[in-house]
Amino acid sequence: MSPAAPEPTGSEPPPTGSEPASTAPVPGVRATTSPDAAPVPSPQGPSVASFGPQEAVLLLALSLMWGLSFLFMELALAELGPVWIVAGRTTVGGIVVLSILLLRRTPLPRGARLWGRLAILGLMNNAAPWTMLAWAQQTLPSGLAGLLMAIVPTSTLVVASLVGLERITPRRLLGLLLALGGVAVIVADDIEQPGRVVAVAVVVLATLLYATGAVFAKSRVSGHAPPLALATGQVLTAAAFSVPFALIVEGPVQLPGLAGVTVASVVALGAFGTGLAFLAFYTLVARVGATNATLTTYLIPIVAVVAGAVILDERLGPSALVGGALILVGIWLAQRAPAPPRRAANAGRAQGHPPDS
16 A cells, blocks of 8 residues: 555645646645545645756756747647647647556556546546637637636635635735736737637636646545646546547547647647646656646746747737736735744644644
8 A cells, every 4th residue: 555645724726727736736725635646745845945057957858848838839730720730739748648657657547436437527628628728829829828727726715715725804805806807918919809708718717627636636536546647647637638629629639730830749749748747747746746836827828928928929008018027926926825823823833733824
């Protein structure tokens, strides 16, 4: 029997929307551990005070892989429809994570009930939101899509509070209002372009799907198999949804007729933005804890904006930049956990345990 992972204390931050839902930290949700489960990194530890050179490189690499996903999606949209992009991404990503799983000799998840839950996650956290994001990027610049996706942590806080797993403190409420205000500022310039407003709304809805999936995963899936096995099942089931859906909605694709940059973009989305990024995420959480790992929340939109500007010559207006800044400040406030009561903190120090922060 594998040792059970320490349970969350309730002060861990919400997920960023890029990590696999089965291991993403969600406020207030306790994970369960089955007898066959491998040790799952605790959302609170082993957190370190500062990053070493290797951890800093890993954090940067992870932020690049997820941040550049918006660029790759934009490039692929030149020839492919949104559904086929997601079908290709999940297929390539599934092959990569399955290969890593086999190399590590980690068993796949077992049981029809667990696979059913993974299928729900594959649809809710991969197939559906990625398709919605790709559809929205037909109208929105890639950098703007990256900025909007940064509100995933605040969306998760809202969902967790609605189901009674988290409470909204005044500070967190201020963070939520700032993040929503940032979205409003971004939309303000496009109010006369209904298509762009609808695209922004679709991205926001995608963040709510991520949030709902993350809460579902932590309460119903986490701990029932090794994290990488859960992520593999999640991505494979997403591919099982996406490929037939793409055939029905967009018809067959003539692969020999696609440009090299299109094929390379889809492969990069799957291999880096899904497969290797998941592995990097697990490694980073194991080394520095999920609290420090969520620093990617602030780096991903920066990578997306810079990549869009440098490679695609995108130019975001002042309102988009101001709105993006408000979103990031709002995330920072919403992710800050409330300080523990003074009496509880003193009791923790007396027993040699630092208070949660």
